[in-house]
Amino acid sequence: MTFIELLEQSLPLLIQGLKLTLELAFISLAIAMVLGILASLMGMSKNPILRGINSAFVAIIRGTPLLVQGFFIYFGISGLLNIRISAFLAGVIALSLNAGGYLSEIFRGGIQAVDPGQREAARSLGLSARQTTWRIIIPQAVRICIPSVVNQWCITIKDTSIISVIGLAELTKVGQQIIARTYRSFEVWIMVGVMYFVVIYLLTVLARVVEKKVSLDD
């Protein structure tokens, strides 16, 4: 089989896998963004219990491998509760929790990186705490966060490959399946790698455009 033939044969399958990868990443990241915002708010709360929940959450996510988190949710929890959850759902839960933990730290860092003088200036003009947060702090924090958030998106897109171990036929799993049939490791892993690379590259280009657009320097 020539490389071209291999490509022709594999591409439709790989694109199927890529679709699942992107679905998994997109849904997980959407949930993770919301989760991250909520967790970061808890982390900055005056309530010590909420702060404690946030730091425990972040510590667990940071302190354990995603692979273990995925196994725990797919086999551990479903076994304990004696329920069956789909590999896709387990993957979404694991990836959202994982990315949510990291994003909450990114958001908290971004908000705390805004110069305290900004809040003081806004309050001195009579703006309420809420107006100050939404009109002054958040718009600047978002700009500060963009590079780190995009970085986390890239990581999570690639981390979907780890979820292949619980049997989800995403891009990496499809690659393995093709290799099992064709024994063409070298070429297939290149194809798989290129597909991840293109997605991430497009994302970073888009991010750079956005970053430039909202930059505070004239």
Next chain:
Amino acid sequence: MTSSEPKVMIRGLHKYFGKNEVLKGIDCDIHTGEVVCVIGPSGSGKSTFLRCINCLEEPTAGTIKVDGNVMDAEAKNIDELREDVGMVFQQFNLFPHLSVIENITLAPVLRKRMNEDEAKKVGMELLARVGLADKADARPNSLSGGQKQRVAIARALAMRPGLMLFDEPTSALDPEMVGEVLDVMRQLAEEGMTMVVVTHEMGFARQVSSRVLFIDQGIIAEEGTPDEVFGNPQNPRTKSFLNKVLEA
């Protein structure tokens, strides 16, 4: 000085940062139309004193009243009370994500003092007054330090405050830009604005202020007219401070 109710009334003001007592009991009245310059060594508590007036710092003990209203950071009406007290910061603190004119119109519109058009009109007038009408659509980061500080003054004035606080407004500026900011402040003083100015500009304090407070080690160590404080200081600490800064 008028005999009416003072604009600002400060009684028994103490402020601790942790165990460090920065203000050790300050009593002070500031009357409408007064320009009070606050001088003193760094770390003496001058800025803390100023920041207590609009409750950016919460006093540990004592009361501060502006127009007879108690300033309390936890009070419901604190935002309203702050609308009447403009503040200019050493580091300008312009909002970098907004244009110059948006910096000025934000608070009047959000606080419903003016509608968008009126706020813009007032904002343009204020910018013209500080000599920056051509910078309305610029971003703060494209301005020089002196220009930033003049915009910051215009931003504070847009709320039509009855009192303006200046926290070392020229200390972060290159020397050649100090004059343009002091000129705006001088003009403001001549128009009768009530001002409290923490400053190291002794020339300005001497010429413009109606009263000088010398704060040292957390208390008002001496106060009087500029002529009294600069010309004939009574407290040895005032003398030694003035010797040091005027020599330099």
